[in-house]
Amino acid sequence: MAELLTRTLAQSIPKISLHCHLLGSVPAATAVELARRNGVAIPGDPDADRIYDSAAYEDLGQFLSVYDLVGQSLHTRDDFRRATYESLTVYGADHNVWYREIFVTPQPSPLPYPDALAGILDGMRDARHDTGIESRIIMAVNREHSVAEAVEFVETVIEYRTDEVIGIGLDYEEVNGPPAPFAPAFELARQAGLRRTAHSESGPPSAIEVILDELHCSRVDHGYHVVTDERIARRCAEERVPFTATPVSSDIGRYSGSGDGSHRRIREMVDLGLLVCIDSDDPPMFGTDPTNDYHAVGNALGYDLEQLLQFSRNAIEACWLDDADKQRLRARLDDWVVGCASTTMKEQ
Numbered sequence: 001m002a003e004l005l006t007r008t009l010a011q012s013i014p015k016i017s018l019h020c021h022l023l024g025s026v027p028a029a030t031a032v033e034l035a036r037r038n039g040v041a042i043p044g045d046p047d048a049d050r051i052y053d054s055a056a057y058e059d060l061g062q063f064l065s066v067y068d069l070v071g072q073s074l075h076t077r078d079d080f081r082r083a084t085y086e087s088l089t090v091y092g093a094d095h096n097v098w099y100r101e102i103f104v105t106p107q108p109s110p111l112p113y114p115d116a117l118a119g120i121l122d123g124m125r126d127a128r129h130d131t132g133i134e135s136r137i138i139m140a141v142n143r144e145h146s147v148a149e150a151v152e153f154v155e156t157v158i159e160y161r162t163d164e165v166i167g168i169g170l171d172y173e174e175v176n177g178p179p180a181p182f183a184p185a186f187e188l189a190r191q192a193g194l195r196r197t198a199h200s201e202s203g204p205p206s207a208i209e210v211i212l213d214e215l216h217c218s219r220v221d222h223g224y225h226v227v228t229d230e231r232i233a234r235r236c237a238e239e240r241v242p243f244t245a246t247p248v249s250s251d252i253g254r255y256s257g258s259g260d261g262s263h264r265r266i267r268e269m270v271d272l273g274l275l276v277c278i279d280s281d282d283p284p285m286f287g288t289d290p291t292n293d294y295h296a297v298g299n300a301l302g303y304d305l306e307q308l309l310q311f312s313r314n315a316i317e318a319c320w321l322d323d324a325d326k327q328r329l330r331a332r333l334d335d336w337v338v339g340c341a342s343t344t345m346k347e348q
């Protein structure tokens, strides 16, 4: 079948990034350099090209051990600055990402939380200065640790809160940490005015209702299994619950229910009227980038430019900026569409 969407066009599409992890978006060469410098052993062949080998991840646990290794390799404020800067530029602005809410998992690093946060803020500031990309932080709770640790983590997030830290997430293996027990940590965040989201990839559809009703989240990360429960899917469509889909990483992990590049769960979600956004999760770790995820979905599902732009519009609706900032992004996107149309007409 002929390629419907070129990579150049996919790259040019303005993107709003709501599902990308800091530790999963450090370029391979940087990850290797930091691990070596900070004395963290890389298992197997410490070759820069092979630290991320998506074909070799046999399960989410194996992937997460590499993810943790990157975290363990960040030892200084400047390490966090560099990781954040490169994540926001190499896997952000270079793909026309205008705005990102970046998931941050500070726990694997030995650096104290306030110093890690300071480095991340440095990286955000520098990336914005050099490229214009805007960003905020979602501090991610590790669901494989205890609920007491989750509460303690949220207390730390609140203690050192800055304007850039806008919410919390729930990450790592869902089977090892179903959402319900984490309600106290999420309630603490709610009371502090932090927004909330949670990953749900491998759990049953009912986990989505726990995330909405007991953790009081306003978004769901992944959530592909929603399509298997008609009532919950209808409810989520009516309430315009955003789902942050990550086509390539979920396809490799088989979580989108296909594993064959068809991305059919995402099509089903769109067809059910759900508010779906597209992002790239842990781009270099899964051999992808923001352009590639739009490109893959566009070609697999036969979506045209307007349909792909809808993912970006959905992400503007789903993001946690205030209404004035969302309106500014919408207007900028509308201007981009007008500019794109006039360029196309000139070329004809």
Ligand SMILES: [Zn+2]
Binding pocket: 019, 021, 199, 221, 281
């Ligand atoms: Zn994720």
